[in-house]
Amino acid sequence: MSFRQDPISGHQGDVQSRQKGHSWFYSDIVKDHFFHPRNFLVGEPDMSRFNAIGKVGSPACGDELRVWMRVDPETERIKDFRWKTFGCGSAIASTSMLSEVVTEGQGLTLEEARKITPQSIMERLGGLPERKFHCSVLCDKALRDAINDYYRRTGQFDKMMVEASRMIDHVSKVTDADIEEAVLDGATTLEAVQARTKVGIGNPCVLPAVEELIRFYKEKYF
């Protein structure tokens, strides 16, 4: 298992909006993907169609993305990539663009897909307002989470790359990794997770996010 030292910097090669005059507004490509999103998952996921899932963010940080992927086991190319996103215009547009990028042609191999940077998505979108940068940073993280999930499911543990865990509740100092572990240990309800981690006790604002995570990890492992 290898560790990513510097997960995503975003400091180098920052792609800025080409529309300097109205830095707030989106490019035509962004608008097209935002108003006509491609490849999003309709309804509930049919897990017989997919063999990897990924997730990043929560409504607390303003964006939440989930992705479902079908990887051809022979070639390890991405054959299908579906997503759902809660977020602002650029979060939706960048996820939609990512879904096109990874399935173009034969579909990217997992190793190729892992190299996708926020900058490359942004370039394809014709730039984003500067302060919207974090939104497309998220979609490549969801993709890498799904790639890890594929390697986990296929027993290729040496190819997994651990990403830094994220704080869910600043009061109880519980991270998403803590909740993942609790669910893996069989705590599949909010009460059971709280009994283990104390998450959200004293900070009820985070409870919806915690329930979301429990739902996700249940879907992932059970």
Place this chain on the structure above:
Amino acid sequence: MSVYLDYAAATPLDPCVEKVMRPFFQKQFGNPSSFHTPGKEAKEAIQSAREKIADILQVRPDEILFTSGGTESDNLAVLGVARANFTHGKHVIVSAIEHHAVLEAALFLEKKEGFSVTYLKPDRDGIVTAKQVRESLRPETTLVSVMYANNEIGTIQPIAEIGNAIQKYRAQQKTVFPVFHTDACQAAGYLDINVEKLHVDLLTLNGNKIYGPKGTGLLYIKRGIKIQPLQFGGAQERGLRPGTENVGGIVGLAEALKITQTEKEKEAARLAKLRDFFISELLSKLPKVRLNGHSTKRLPNNVNVSCMDVEGEALLLYLDAAGIYASTGSACASASLDPSHVILALGLPYEVSHGSLRFSLGRSTTKKDIQTVLKILPPLVEKLRAISPVKVDEKYFS
């Protein structure tokens, strides 16, 4: 076709206001401080505007101080009073849902100038009570600032009750502190702003929310209140707000206030009906929607709802593309990227604050406008819900 429902952000200039302002840009352009006839004319125009406003607020003309808008008036009230009276004490009380012009000024006092600040948490409807204020008062409290009506959720605070409680406290303690300030920018178009009835010592108003010119505002400062200026360099406005006066703007502000205050009852009644129709239709037509703020103690022009499972900015952009102009306190739409501090202060989760949407009605709003929104909004929400992975349980927002 378009529907503008963002009157709480900006109103168009009333043509009657524009008419009274016009002479002051080309013909009567003199500097009010100049010692000649054009200067004297400009000075007189300001004086008559001051008297007109004093008459509406039922105060003395020299208690009106003209500023560049609501933000400056709020800043001056909070920083000016706290700094001028720091020898008495360094404690300030504000509500947690104040406009940032008050909140950030209080935060500055706390972080940089050694003050302690109490942030009063409202109840789930957004109301701060007189009892809460009373219980937070300390001997060293110099200022209390609670807004008259909230700009995001439209909740109207019991200002007269709070003012009354503060007056009683001052009489009991035989002190002139604390001073009581209210930001009445959103209230001025619809509510009574007689300062004596409200028992306030300072009151903020601006032109931009009442069909007056942008960049105009005032601070009512009761005689005898010690206040320190924020800018220096001239004798204008008794030295408390130096700088050449915005003569046309001041004239326009006075006229706008006169018109809105004359029409306020009629307009409030008309809009309250439209507001209630809008709210009840929206809540019945669209599932998983919550009204933010009090249902009746509410500005007649404010509708603030959270559409669960979708993010406010995305919805705003879809509405914009459909020609409906609304607003949101949600993360990405404001420059701050923070979720609405107002909705979070109500004790509601991030999911609610990120999905909040504000429609603010105004003079040109018709029932047909509301019906247009009711037709266009639900399918857009459903479209965004279809691509959203979030499904918030009802128990978190009902």
